[in-house]
Amino acid sequence: MAQPNYAGDGSYPPSYYAASRNIIRTPVKLQGDVQADVCVVGAGYSGLSAAIHLAEKGFKVVVVEGALVGWGASGRNGGQVVNGLNASLETVTRRYGEDTARFVGSLLQEGAGIIYNWVDRYGIECDLRRGNIYAAYTAQHMRDLEAKQMLWLQHGMDGHELLDRERIREHINSPVYVGGMIDHSGGHMHPLNLALGEAKALESLGGVIYEKSPVTGVTQGPDTAVVKTASGSVTAPAVLVCGNAYLGNVVPELTARVMPVSTQMMATEPLGEERAHALLPTGLCVEDVRYILDYFRLSADHRLIFGGGVVYGGTDPADVVAKLRPNMEKVFPQLRDTKVDYAWSGNFALSFSRVPQLGRLGNRVYFAHGYSGHGITGSHLFGRILAEAVRGDLTRFDTFASLPWIPFPGGRMFRAQYSTLGSWWYALKDRLGI
CATH class of the missing domain: 3.30.9.10 (D-Amino Acid Oxidase, subunit A, domain 2)
Incomplete structure (x- = not known):
């Protein structure tokens, strides 16, 4: 069951970040039926990262957000660019083995690199x-x-x-x-201004963002998946679910995972x-x-x-x-x-393991979530890996997707x-x- 009121009227909470944001957007709600190459659910860091990486490669990307860009953790966090996962490399080694630890260790600084690159490339003003x-x-x-x-x-x-x-x-x-x-x-920066700057970058690449459009369900068939809201839908060959802590029960298979x-x-x-x-x-x-x-x-x-x-x-x-x-x-x-x-x-x-989760539901719906308090860098990295999977490179996606999901006691x-x-x-x- 959907949670259409999870964000109230969709306005930002009364944080310092909302009060000092440097981009004031005019939200556009999803109306009617829209076609895309990829539909992303959630306009936080994960969704924006995946969307930008795909748009840079020429994909027609539509992002559907229940509230406003960066409304959730992406616009409220500590603003600290901290490398690594919540789970230490020692824990990853003990739990998953040396090969997985070497793989994880090779990419722990990649998320920060994405942020630094985009701040320079797209001129994002976020006090970095x-x-x-x-x-x-x-x-x-x-x-x-x-x-x-x-x-x-x-x-x-x-x-x-x-x-x-x-x-x-x-x-x-x-x-x-x-x-x-x-x-x-x-490093550190103004997190909401980073998200808003990334949204602007995505739109400069031809991406479209619908805000104040809570998703009510995601269905999929053999060739496409459909993201539904109260007043419209997006049909695409691939859907990326990036609602994280605020997804609610929109995709029931994911509710208990985090x-x-x-x-x-x-x-x-x-x-x-x-x-x-x-x-x-x-x-x-x-x-x-x-x-x-x-x-x-x-x-x-x-x-x-x-x-x-x-x-x-x-x-x-x-x-x-x-x-x-x-x-x-x-x-x-x-x-x-x-x-x-x-x-x-x-x-x-x-996530119970403190390791982010990547996965796929059926053939058309991908997801990323569970950064466990280390989401600024992790979300940018996992957004890139989602984009790689949509483009057909499953190498890194499959490594994470193969890690066992551990339910909460x-x-x-x-x-x-x-x-x-x-x-x-x-x-x-x-x-x-x-």
Whole structure:
């Protein structure tokens, strides 16, 4: 069953990103029956990436979005270009073997490369800056980062620089961290402006985007598939389903594969250049390496954007600021009583394995989802791999599609409770430093 009201009236939530977006679109709803080479469901990063890659090769691409471009996680996230999957290379090796780990390791920086390339090629204005920091609270965290640096180096990734307690203070003016690691190939940007810029790029290539057009169902026959909305349809030889955490029950076969998980963010009042620079002198974005982590960065107008926490099942906390402010003031006591101008929440799609899922339903419908909190780079990469599959190159698609899907313990009824219990255990390990 469809969820036509999942986005309310389709307007952006009251986030800092929505308030500071630099492209104001005039939404066009899908009316009547449309033909295309490829129909993409969802105008977030996955869908836009796949669509641009196909349009660059001459495909007639139609994107159908239930709300607005970047309405979901793509326009609400932390804005951090973090390389890698949620599941570590060590986990991938243990679970799927050395060959799969070598394959995954060969493409962990590819998603970031797509973003950097398109920002330059299409002139996307999204305040892109290079470099991100993984921050460590404990000696165990530092040992984990040292192991990560060595493992990533084995896969040809040499842009990681370890920081001791003294050196991390050069980047983060906070007493809470014992050290960290810079990934010089990472970065941060305004995520909604990136999505809006990619939409503009797609349209410059001849792609068409219908917004405020919730999909009510997807059917397929021997030669084509049909994407239906309340007021129209798109018929195409290939359909790419990229609804991720906000797909709902539109494609029932996918509903139980991922679980929506909400995370929260807030943006302070403008701090001024001097005060902002005193917090993060080098302007790099930061995420700590705990299981339930905090992440933060400076905006172009010198606000601190601070996020963290999860709610399994995708519900929003009653008071986002009350939830996040203690964490922010623990890291930066100097921000005590600083005004918060914006606070919002949004869902990402969690897979139980923490590895994104690619697959095909029948012969005409492809899907990608489950980036598990690492969606900025993963979605751009998997969008490219979806496009490769549509063009007939299934090499990388089949490698991911062959990885076994692991259902959530407890089923849909109890998966949120099970995941919450598991997170308590990992949070305890973080507190104990083990």
